[in-house]
Amino acid sequence: MIYEKAPAKINLTLDVLNKRQDGYHEVEMIMTTVDLADRIWLRPTTDRAITIKSSHRFVPNDRKNLAYQAADLLRKRYRLKHGVEITLDKNIPIAAGLAGGSSDAAATLRGLNRLWDLGLSLDELAVLGAEIGSDVSFCVYGGTAIARGRGENITHLPSPPNCWVILAKPSIGVSTGNIYGQLNLQTIEHPQTEAMIEALEEGNYEKMCASLGNVLEPVTMSLHSEVVMLKEQMERFGADAVLMSGSGPTVFGLVRHESRVPRIVNALKGFCQDVHAVRTLGERILVD
Structure with a gap:
C-alpha cells in the first residue's frame, strides 16, 4: 500500500x-x-x-x-x-x-x-x-x-514568508464555470502579479499582504453575501490581509503573530463551521 x-x-x-x-x-x-x-x-x-x-x-x-x-x-x-x-x-x-x-x-x-x-x-x-x-x-x-x-x-517561486493562514468556508457551493462566465474582462482590476513575485523573492511579508489580488473575488462576492461577511469579519478581528481563494467561496486571512490566531478563529466560528488555522507549507514536493 x-x-x-x-x-x-x-x-x-x-x-x-x-x-x-x-x-x-x-x-x-x-x-x-x-x-x-x-x-x-x-x-x-x-x-x-x-x-x-x-x-x-x-x-x-x-x-x-x-x-x-x-x-x-x-x-x-x-x-x-x-x-x-x-x-x-x-x-x-x-x-x-x-x-x-x-x-x-x-x-x-x-x-x-x-x-x-x-x-x-x-x-x-x-x-x-x-x-x-x-x-x-x-x-x-x-x-x-x-x-x-x-x-x-x-x-x-520562493516560498512565502512564514505566517499563519486562517481558512473559512461558508456552507454554500460555488460553480467555477458560472463565476468565470460572469467575469467582465473589460472592467476587471488586475492584481499586482509582479509585485507579488518581488515580495516572495525578497521574503517581504508586508509587501506580500499588500499585493494579494483575485479578479474572481468581486464576481463571487456580488452573488454570495456570505463571502463578503466572512472577509469583513476576518479583517475586523485582526488578519493582516484577506482574500478569497480561487473562485471561492473560501476566504483566507494571513496572520503573522500567532497570538492573534485563536481570537480570529473563535470569532469566525460564530459565522461558519468550516474554519482552519494552518501554516504555509513552503517547499515543493520531491520524488523519492
Missing part, C-alpha cells in the same frame, strides 16, 4: 488575461500550498477495477472523481491492466476554491507512479495532470509557483 498527502492550495493572486479560442480563460495566478491536506492510500487489487472509497459522503466514487480520472489516465497511457483501490480521507472542504479534487488527482499520480513502478518524473506527471484539470499540474509539485495558460505552465 502507498500513502500520499494531498495539500490544499490558496491563490495569492489570480488574474484572467483573456478568453482563449478553446473556450478556456488565459490565467496568470500565484499559488502556494498550505498545511491542510487530504490523505490518500493506494492499494493494489487483482480485479482490474479502479475503486474509490471516501470518508466524505459527497465525494463521487466514479469517473467524476479526479483521482479516478488520474488512475484511468495512467492505465490507458501506459497500457496497464492493474486494479487499484483509492481511499480518500478528506480534510479539505469540497468545492471550496482550495483545489482539493485537483490535489487528490496529483497525489494519485505520484502514488501510482511509485506503486506501478512507472519511473516518471514530476515534470512528466505534471504534463499528464494538465489533461485532468487546470490546477492538477501545480498540485503535482506543490510549493509556490506562478501558473499560466490554463494553469498548466508552471514556474516555481
Whole structure:
C-alpha cells in the first residue's frame, strides 16, 4: 500500500488575461500550498477495477472523481491492466476554491507512479495532470509557483514568508464555470502579479499582504453575501490581509503573530463551521 498527502492550495493572486479560442480563460495566478491536506492510500487489487472509497459522503466514487480520472489516465497511457483501490480521507472542504479534487488527482499520480513502478518524473506527471484539470499540474509539485495558460505552465517561486493562514468556508457551493462566465474582462482590476513575485523573492511579508489580488473575488462576492461577511469579519478581528481563494467561496486571512490566531478563529466560528488555522507549507514536493 502507498500513502500520499494531498495539500490544499490558496491563490495569492489570480488574474484572467483573456478568453482563449478553446473556450478556456488565459490565467496568470500565484499559488502556494498550505498545511491542510487530504490523505490518500493506494492499494493494489487483482480485479482490474479502479475503486474509490471516501470518508466524505459527497465525494463521487466514479469517473467524476479526479483521482479516478488520474488512475484511468495512467492505465490507458501506459497500457496497464492493474486494479487499484483509492481511499480518500478528506480534510479539505469540497468545492471550496482550495483545489482539493485537483490535489487528490496529483497525489494519485505520484502514488501510482511509485506503486506501478512507472519511473516518471514530476515534470512528466505534471504534463499528464494538465489533461485532468487546470490546477492538477501545480498540485503535482506543490510549493509556490506562478501558473499560466490554463494553469498548466508552471514556474516555481520562493516560498512565502512564514505566517499563519486562517481558512473559512461558508456552507454554500460555488460553480467555477458560472463565476468565470460572469467575469467582465473589460472592467476587471488586475492584481499586482509582479509585485507579488518581488515580495516572495525578497521574503517581504508586508509587501506580500499588500499585493494579494483575485479578479474572481468581486464576481463571487456580488452573488454570495456570505463571502463578503466572512472577509469583513476576518479583517475586523485582526488578519493582516484577506482574500478569497480561487473562485471561492473560501476566504483566507494571513496572520503573522500567532497570538492573534485563536481570537480570529473563535470569532469566525460564530459565522461558519468550516474554519482552519494552518501554516504555509513552503517547499515543493520531491520524488523519492
